[in-house]
Amino acid sequence: MxxxxxxxxxxxxxxxxxxxxxxxxxxxxxxxxxxxxxxxxxxxxFHDQNLFLTGLSGLNIALFVLSLLMNPRGMSMGMNPFGFLSP
Structure with a gap:
């Protein structure tokens, strides 16, 4: 074959x-x-592939900040390392 x-x-x-x-x-x-x-x-x-990766990282950061703004309790400074800045 x-x-x-x-x-x-x-x-x-x-x-x-x-x-x-x-x-x-x-x-x-x-x-x-x-x-x-x-x-x-x-x-x-996109002519430059790095532009896509930069845009994807920026979108990820923007969505993370938006999730923190929607749930302000996530910004608490607790002693739990797994809960630090988690939405």
Whole structure:
């Protein structure tokens, strides 16, 4: 039987055909072009993948602050280390 797995893909940065196992794109030099988050359609909207991670971290912090504002008892300074700043 033949193996029907795809072993090539388009580089998410320069859109040239490369192997999925390449550690670097030989054309543009992007690191690990075969990982899923660099080829995801939603993340292609962002030119820089670090922008997505920064936005995700900011959203996480904003939701944490919102949960503390909704439940002010979570900001108490108790002696329990597991309950410190927990909403």
């Amino acid at each position: 033949t193996d029907s797995r795809k072993t090539s893909q388009l580089c998410p940065n320069c859109r040239r055909l490369i192997s999925r196992d390449e550690p670097f794109c030989p054309y543009c030099g992007i690191r690990t072009p075969g990982v899923w988050w660099k080829n995801h359609a939603f993340l292609r909207l």
